Amino acid sequence: MRVGIVGAGITGLTLTHALAERGVDSVTYEASDEAGGVIDTRVVDGHVLEVGPQRLRLTDQLEAMVDSLDLRDDLVEADDSLPLYVYADGKLRVVPRSLSAFLRTDLFSWSAKLRVFAEPLTDDAKPDETVAELFTRKFGREAYKNLVEPILGGTFGSNPAEMPVKHSLEGVMKLEQRRGNLLVPAAKRLLGPGESPPPASFDDGLQALPQAIADAHDDRIRLEAPVDAIREAGEEVVVETADGEVEHFDEVVVTTPAGETANLLEETAPESADALRDLTYNPLVLVHLVSDVDASGFGYQVRRDEPLRTLGVSWNASLFDRDGVYTAFFGGMDDAEILEKDETEIGQIAVEEFERVMDADAEVLHVEKMPSAFPAYDTSWSALDDVDLPEGIHLATNYTARMGIPSRVREANSLAKQFAEERP
Structure with a gap:
């Protein structure tokens, strides 16, 4: 088993680290002179x-990686328990994180608070409804406007009225399916200590993490090595760099932004490349x-x-x-x-x-x-339905899964486990 990884952001670096721990050979290509990506x-x-x-967020997987890299002391x-605020009606208002705080908060009126408790009576989330439609229907207009919209909209830099649930909140849909409603798990997360x-x-900042991975595996990571193309070669996948270097792999994982990924896949998967270029x-x-x-x-x-x-x-x-x-x-x-x-x-x-x-x-x-x-996780992301890659080429990105460092680490570890189990 030999794995090629395109991009030395946190996803590519975590995959590099996880494969090394499992004894799987890999090469990571990074176009810039420094690892870390958006970090x-x-x-x-x-x-x-x-x-x-x-x-x-220091998930179990991230904590294990921190310890394996001897970063615990840093x-x-x-x-x-520190408060988070929403600026509304000219004032900073505390986001409630306990039942008593919810009852006291001036972020919602009393009628809005009562409306929140009616959530279990609402219908399940629908994949094609927008985030705005879902949370307004679930928790009421005021709770959506004063809490959900500024938190989610601000985090994604998007208008929740333009964000289909199936692209941006797949985890919420799965949570509701498991628990039967959203109010109980939401309350448990807010009220339960240590959740x-x-x-x-x-x-020295977050970049200490990708730098430690890069230092630990510098024999597997090639900086200033932009990839020009990825193509099939029988049962293998070929990676060709800008300087003409060609290498063969059993699996290739692409972690780059959608536009860059489209350019790399133009030859081997032109329809998928066109779809990726449509993403906003x-x-x-x-x-x-x-x-x-x-x-x-x-x-x-x-x-x-x-x-x-x-x-x-x-x-x-x-x-x-x-x-x-x-x-x-x-x-x-x-x-x-x-x-x-x-x-x-x-x-x-x-x-x-x-x-x-x-x-x-x-x-x-x-x-x-x-x-x-x-x-953006807007309606343009329906184009992902048209992405169909050849066997042996994988996408591990914040546009095919969730954003955030813990999500990127989780996806990379999952792929590493899969490859290690498939190894002859």
């Missing part, structure tokens, strides 16, 4: 900034701010009808003692125009809106534009 930590004026995911765990893995990072990605702008404000919590998401362009702000200063650092997010499906503004103007918007919400001064540390940051 990108930088130091600006002495401040640790995440230009990508702001944190991870691990920083945040307090999962969620803790949020975590590392002393959302733009994102990150503005890293520094402020002396004494704020404790995860941060806040902004309700969509507020007169702000900010989608949300992560309070890394509070979570990981990041010396006054706050990360503000802009863009998304409904505000792609912000990419056209220069960084100075974007920074001014970020500061003004942060000061309006937090009532505290802030300064800009860094502005990062990401024209194609992450999948």
Whole structure:
């Protein structure tokens, strides 16, 4: 068994690590000169900034990988009981995480609270309904508008009214099928101690994880080795690099964004390549701010009808003692125009809106534009139904499965286990 891996982001790196642990031969190709993909930590004026995911959830699989890479001493765990806020009607309002907090919260009216408890009487989720339709029907308009829409919409940078459930919330559908409703498992997750893995990072930022994997397996990873094409060759799969190198594998796993993947598969699966090119990605702008404000919590998401362009702000200063650092997010499906503004103007918007919400001064540390940051999970993703790849070629990506570091690690480990079991 010999496995080729295209892309040294966290999915490709985890697969590399998991195959090495199982004694399966592999080669990982990365076009850039650095491993990590969207996980990108930088130091600006002495401040640790995440230009990508702001944190991870320390699942069992991630914890095992951290220990196998001797990163335990560098691990920083945040307090999962810290509050998360939604900015609504000109005020930060706490997202309730207990029954008593739910009853006390001013995020919902009393009629909206009572409507939430009627969820078990509603019909099951339908794959073709939108996220907005599902949660409005399940929990009521006010709960959707004040909680679900800003949390999910802000996280995905998408309008939930444009996101079909089958593409963005497959896990929710499966959860409902197992439990019979969504209210009970949602309440258990909120009210039950220790239900969620803790949020975590590392002393020097998240990039410590992919860098440790790359260092541990540098004999398997080829940096500055862009792949030009992937094609069938009998029972094997051929990977051809830009410098003309050709290698044969039993299995090839592609972890790159949809557009790049389409180019690689043009020769061997042209119809699938065309389908992948139809997928929509959302733009994102990150503005890293520094402020002396004494704020404790995860941060806040902004309700969509507020007169702000900010989608949300992560309070890394509070979570990981990041010396006054706050990360503000802009863009998304409904505000792609912000990419056209220069960084100075974007920074001014970020500061003004942060000061309006937090009532505290802030300064800009860094502005990062990401024209194609992450999948939109909108109606364009129906094109995935037309993706049919030859045997031996696999996709392991955030557009064929879930986003987030734990999901990427889980998918990579699953593939590694499959390949190891199939080994002659």
